[in-house]
Amino acid sequence: MLSELLATCDYIAKRNLCPATGGNFSIRQSGDKMLMSASGKDKANLKASDFVVCNFQAQWLEGEGKPSAEAALHGMIYRLSPQTQCVLHTHSIPVTVLSMLEAHESAIRFHGYEMQKTIAGFHSHEETLNLFVFDNNQHIPTLAIQLMDNWQEAHLASGLIVRGHGLYSWGNSVHEAKRHMEGLEFLVECELTRKRYQK
Amino acid sequence: MLSELLATCDYIAKRNLCPATGGNFSIRQSGDKMLMSASGKDKANLKASDFVVCNFQAQWLEGEGKPSAEAALHGMIYRLSPQTQCVLHTHSIPVTVLSMLEAHESAIRFHGYEMQKTIAGFHSHEETLNLFVFDNNQHIPTLAIQLMDNWQEAHLASGLIVRGHGLYSWGNSVHEAKRHMEGLEFLVECELTRKRYQK
Amino acid sequence: MLSELLATCDYIAKRNLCPATGGNFSIRQSGDKMLMSASGKDKANLKASDFVVCNFQAQWLEGEGKPSAEAALHGMIYRLSPQTQCVLHTHSIPVTVLSMLEAHESAIRFHGYEMQKTIAGFHSHEETLNLFVFDNNQHIPTLAIQLMDNWQEAHLASGLIVRGHGLYSWGNSVHEAKRHMEGLEFLVECELTRKRYQK
Amino acid sequence: MLSELLATCDYIAKRNLCPATGGNFSIRQSGDKMLMSASGKDKANLKASDFVVCNFQAQWLEGEGKPSAEAALHGMIYRLSPQTQCVLHTHSIPVTVLSMLEAHESAIRFHGYEMQKTIAGFHSHEETLNLFVFDNNQHIPTLAIQLMDNWQEAHLASGLIVRGHGLYSWGNSVHEAKRHMEGLEFLVECELTRKRYQK
Numbered sequence: 001m002l003s004e005l006l007a008t009c010d011y012i013a014k015r016n017l018c019p020a021t022g023g024n025f026s027i028r029q030s031g032d033k034m035l036m037s038a039s040g041k042d043k044a045n046l047k048a049s050d051f052v053v054c055n056f057q058a059q060w061l062e063g064e065g066k067p068s069a070e071a072a073l074h075g076m077i078y079r080l081s082p083q084t085q086c087v088l089h090t091h092s093i094p095v096t097v098l099s100m101l102e103a104h105e106s107a108i109r110f111h112g113y114e115m116q117k118t119i120a121g122f123h124s125h126e127e128t129l130n131l132f133v134f135d136n137n138q139h140i141p142t143l144a145i146q147l148m149d150n151w152q153e154a155h156l157a158s159g160l161i162v163r164g165h166g167l168y169s170w171g172n173s174v175h176e177a178k179r180h181m182e183g184l185e186f187l188v189e190c191e192l193t194r195k196r197y198q199k
Numbered sequence: 200m201l202s203e204l205l206a207t208c209d210y211i212a213k214r215n216l217c218p219a220t221g222g223n224f225s226i227r228q229s230g231d232k233m234l235m236s237a238s239g240k241d242k243a244n245l246k247a248s249d250f251v252v253c254n255f256q257a258q259w260l261e262g263e264g265k266p267s268a269e270a271a272l273h274g275m276i277y278r279l280s281p282q283t284q285c286v287l288h289t290h291s292i293p294v295t296v297l298s299m300l301e302a303h304e305s306a307i308r309f310h311g312y313e314m315q316k317t318i319a320g321f322h323s324h325e326e327t328l329n330l331f332v333f334d335n336n337q338h339i340p341t342l343a344i345q346l347m348d349n350w351q352e353a354h355l356a357s358g359l360i361v362r363g364h365g366l367y368s369w370g371n372s373v374h375e376a377k378r379h380m381e382g383l384e385f386l387v388e389c390e391l392t393r394k395r396y397q398k
Numbered sequence: 399m400l401s402e403l404l405a406t407c408d409y410i411a412k413r414n415l416c417p418a419t420g421g422n423f424s425i426r427q428s429g430d431k432m433l434m435s436a437s438g439k440d441k442a443n444l445k446a447s448d449f450v451v452c453n454f455q456a457q458w459l460e461g462e463g464k465p466s467a468e469a470a471l472h473g474m475i476y477r478l479s480p481q482t483q484c485v486l487h488t489h490s491i492p493v494t495v496l497s498m499l500e501a502h503e504s505a506i507r508f509h510g511y512e513m514q515k516t517i518a519g520f521h522s523h524e525e526t527l528n529l530f531v532f533d534n535n536q537h538i539p540t541l542a543i544q545l546m547d548n549w550q551e552a553h554l555a556s557g558l559i560v561r562g563h564g565l566y567s568w569g570n571s572v573h574e575a576k577r578h579m580e581g582l583e584f585l586v587e588c589e590l591t592r593k594r595y596q597k
Numbered sequence: 598m599l600s601e602l603l604a605t606c607d608y609i610a611k612r613n614l615c616p617a618t619g620g621n622f623s624i625r626q627s628g629d630k631m632l633m634s635a636s637g638k639d640k641a642n643l644k645a646s647d648f649v650v651c652n653f654q655a656q657w658l659e660g661e662g663k664p665s666a667e668a669a670l671h672g673m674i675y676r677l678s679p680q681t682q683c684v685l686h687t688h689s690i691p692v693t694v695l696s697m698l699e700a701h702e703s704a705i706r707f708h709g710y711e712m713q714k715t716i717a718g719f720h721s722h723e724e725t726l727n728l729f730v731f732d733n734n735q736h737i738p739t740l741a742i743q744l745m746d747n748w749q750e751a752h753l754a755s756g757l758i759v760r761g762h763g764l765y766s767w768g769n770s771v772h773e774a775k776r777h778m779e780g781l782e783f784l785v786e787c788e789l790t791r792k793r794y795q796k
Contacts, residue, residue: 011243015215016612020715020779042772044608091712093783097790100709112299114335114364115290118219124337125363136711138721164722165711175241182219186292193296196395196793210442214414311498313534313563314489317418323536324562374440381418385491392495395594409641413613510697512733512762513688516617522735523761573639580617584690591694594793 001027002035002048004174005086009037011178012090013044017185022091022166024068027174028078032056036074038065058140069140076144077170080151084170086177091166094189099133099163101195107132107153108161110187118183119158120176131184132160159184200226201234201247203373204285208236210377211289212243216384221290221365223267226373227277231255235273237264257339268339275343276369279350283369285376290365293388298332298362300394306331306352307360309386317382318357319375330383331359358383399425400433400446402572403484407435409576410488411442415583420489420564422466425572426476430454434472436463456538467538474542475568478549482568484575489564492587497531497561499593505530505551506559508585516581517556518574529582530558557582598624599632599645601771602683606634608775609687610641614782619688619763621665624771625675629653633671635662655737666737673741674767677748681767683774688763691786696730696760698792704729704750705758707784715780716755717773728781729757756781 005027012018012025023043026036033055037043041050052063056075060066074087098108110129116122122129132154134146143162147154154160158180159169169184171177204226211217211224222242225235232252236242240249251262255274259265273286301307309328315321321328331353333345342361346353353359357379358368368383370376403425410416410423421441424434431451435441439448450461454473458464466472472485496506508527514520520527530552532544541560545552552558556578557567567582569575602624609615609622620640623633630652634640638647649660653672657663671684695705707726713719719726729751731743740759744751751757755777756766766781768774 019783020712020776022712022715022783042776093786093790096710096712097787100787100791101794112335112363113295114361115219115221115295118221125335126337136709136722138723162711164709179219179241186218186221189292190296190299192790193292193391194299197300311534311562312494313560314418314420314494317420324534325536378418378440385417385420388491389495389498392491392590393498396499510733510761511693512759513617513619513693516619523733524735577617577639584616584619587690588694588697591690591789592697595698 001085001174002051006046006048008088008174008178009043009046012088012181013046017090017092017181018043019091024070024074024089025087026071026074027086028084029053032078033061034071034074034078036067036071038063039068041065072140072144073147073168076147077168080148081155081170083172085172086174087168087170088177088181089166089168090181090185092185092188094192095161095167095185096164098188098192098195099161099165101192102133103163105133108188108191110191113187113190115183115186115190118179120171120180121156121158129157129187131157131187134160134162136163136165157184161188200284200373201250205245205247207287207373207377208242208245211287211380212245216289216291216380217242218290223269223273223288224286225270225273226285227283228252231277232260233270233273233277235266235270237262238267240264271339271343272346272367275346276367279347280354280369282371284371285373286367286369287376287380288365288367289380289384291384291387293391294360294366294384295363297387297391297394298360298364300391301332302362304332307387307390309390312386312389314382314385314389317378319370319379320355320357328356328386330356330386333359333361335362335364356383360387399483399572400449404444404446406486406572406576407441407444410486410579411444415488415490415579416441417489422468422472422487423485424469424472425484426482427451430476431459432469432472432476434465434469436461437466439463470538470542471545471566474545475566478546479553479568481570483570484572485566485568486575486579487564487566488579488583490583490586492590493559493565493583494562496586496590496593497559497563499590500531501561503531506586506589508589511585511588513581513584513588516577518569518578519554519556527555527585529555529585532558532560534561534563555582559586598682598771599648603643603645605685605771605775606640606643609685609778610643614687614689614778615640616688621667621671621686622684623668623671624683625681626650629675630658631668631671631675633664633668635660636665638662669737669741670744670765673744674765677745678752678767680769682769683771684765684767685774685778686763686765687778687782689782689785691789692758692764692782693761695785695789695792696758696762698789699730700760702730705785705788707788710784710787712780712783712787715776717768717777718753718755726754726784728754728784731757731759733760733762754781758785 054067058071169181253266257270368380452465456469567579655668766778
């Protein structure tokens with residue numbers, strides 16, 4: 001599963017969805033552990049040795065380097081969702097900008113897009129998909145608690161946004177997490193573009 | 200012809216015209232059959248084994264997996280146009296957004312673009328090219344019937360849009376279908392950009 | 399020089415500056431001839447055999463295929479400018495859109511850009527660079543005559559635009575023609591972007 | 598360190614951050630010298646032999662070609678900041694346009710972006726990052742003096758903008774300079790995008 005994750009990280013970097021050291025990526029390990037990208041790495045060139053093992057409280061267990069600061073948020077997703085195998089955190093311009101434009105909105109609502117169907121559990125463009133937006137906070141456990149409090153709906157969307165910071169998406173496999181990430185990034189870029197034409 | 204289609208799918212993926220599992224692609228086979236990309240595949244890495252044989256009613260005949268949900272729309276194009284050899288369905292942001300902005304328009308009109316000449320049968324920027332837009336519908340046979348009802352003009356444009364969903368383009372060879380797809384995607388992105396400057 | 403031109407065509411295609419069969423490219427040959435990309439080729443995969451030899455009146459002399467329709471415009475540039483060795487015609491979205499927005503302007507004026515200095519003969523951002531825009535015309539000799547009539551200033555800019563159609567740029571080597579093309583495409587995209595913020 | 602710089606130049610070219618001959622790049626050498634990209638090279642294909650050795654006053658010492666015109670600005674950064682090992686000058690469309698839109702502003706202020714933390718010394722999106730903008734000047738020593746006069750704050754941002762011209766970013770290693778460049782380019786593109794939605 002790690003080689004699939006590395007290929008996905010590579011794809012994410014090529015599409016410029018995690019510039020500088022933005023972005024972090026993990027997969028679930030057995031026994032309430034996860035393999036997590038280490039802090040401060042250039043996300044455009046991740047290798048197996050750039051990942052460390054930590055528990056869901058973000059405590060380092062094995063490997064070189066320390067886990068990304070956001071590890072506790074990844075851990076909370078694995079705790080709340082036993083079937084989740086992979087979490088991807090991207091840091092794109094459209095997600096950053098749309099979430100800052102809508103400074104007081106706690107969710108972005110998508111309606112009418114065929115692409116909604118790429119998110120597990122959605123079957124029609126006539127449904128509404130709510131993607132949660134949390135205010136950014138340098139204290140990651142605070143974000144983790146917010147996620148816990150809003151899990152029901154966040155889980156439905158298979159993703160969430162931290163304002164001015166980026167998108168988290170997850171899935172039951174690396175393949176599904178990547179599909180959710182691509183689908184949500186697509187939807188956000190569409191909404192941002194549409195907004196330009198509103199009077 | 201399949202290797203040319205695979206190279207085209209690869210090109211489409213590199214230009215990010217079919218993110219997530221959006222997009223599907225087919226070529227005509229002898230005897231009222233088509234070779235169709237299977238449902239749920241990552242369109243960025245299509246291989247020969249990701250295609251299945253089905254008839255024009257979208258019924259599976261051979262291969263691993265099931266045909267894309269939109270197969271019946273591909274089939275209708277092959278039925279209506281005996282010379283068509285290839286159908287490409289892309290799922291780009293500009294097509295999605297422009298077709299949703301123009302929520303009540305049944306066509307996008309292009310005029311004044313040299314690029315119109317890349318569509319078979321057009322010879323001057325002074326002509327007008329009408330690209331049909333159908334409302335999205337999860338019932339694909341409904342879209343197929345709409346296409347039949349509007350075939351005359353849709354055929355002229357060598358393409359059509361399903362609102363909030365994407366572009367279908369076709370041609371007498373993979374090469375021509377790709378040229379039509381690139382030309383129509385170009386024209387849509389130009390129109391979307393121009394619209395920003397309208398008072 | 400042809401291998402350098404092929405590398406440049408490849409670069410142009412990768413940056414999506416000549417989608418579909420838009421765009422054509424030439425280099426001067428001895429004896430009032432030029433090597434010209436053939437009509438109808440996919441410009442993303444040009445090979446040596448996709449070029450034909452023709453004279454400056456666009457008449458075919460050697461090679462497989464026929465010269466691009468715009469060959470007479472290339473020929474006129476070589477006739478007017480004995481030092482020009484290469485002409486590149488790109489077909490980008492920003493050039494198409496900006497020239498159509500300014501439907502009645504016969505030139506785009508650039509001022510204040512460091513990038514102006516990449517055009518031969520310009521030495522400061524405080525100078526003004528006028529890039530001619532001609533109305534599109536399916537009769538290429540008409541465009542060639544217009545170019546002749548406006549040669550003095552067009553030559554200064556090392557390029558010109560045909561409205562809704564694209565950019566021609568040229569230089570004393572493939573390297574210089576490419577540099578002019580990149581500089582002018584950059585300047586046009588900047589102007590188009592700036593225009594969005596004007597009240 | 599040169600091979601790391603060449604890989605970074607390659608990355609910068611692939612992301613189209615230094616079109617035409619825009620952009621120049623250097624690393625510190627021992628004894629108040631620097632290795633500097635030579636003038637007039639195609640920055641998309643830099644090789645070791647495209648760099649020359651010069652002193653911090655931009656005087657040529659070794660190698661083929663002459664140092665970039667902006668070498669004196671690189672030299673001033675190395676003089677003011679003994680720990681700086683690498684200076685990158687990119688020439689992107691968003692930096693060019695945003696700095697020209699804000700024609701009378703001497704700085705761009707960033708607030709609320711997680712990405713600010715990628716700049717050395719910043720720890721929260723709640724801080725404010727001021728990126729200096731100097732008016733362009735063909736006399737590079739004038740820019741160097743301006744930088745000296747504003748060093749305290751410019752150093753904080755690990756970068757500065759020359760209006761209509763581009764971004765300079767630097768760091769204690771090629772890796773850090775690249776991270777700062779990516780972070781600042783990201784922030785500028787976000788600000789430019791946000792500005793479109795302001796009434």
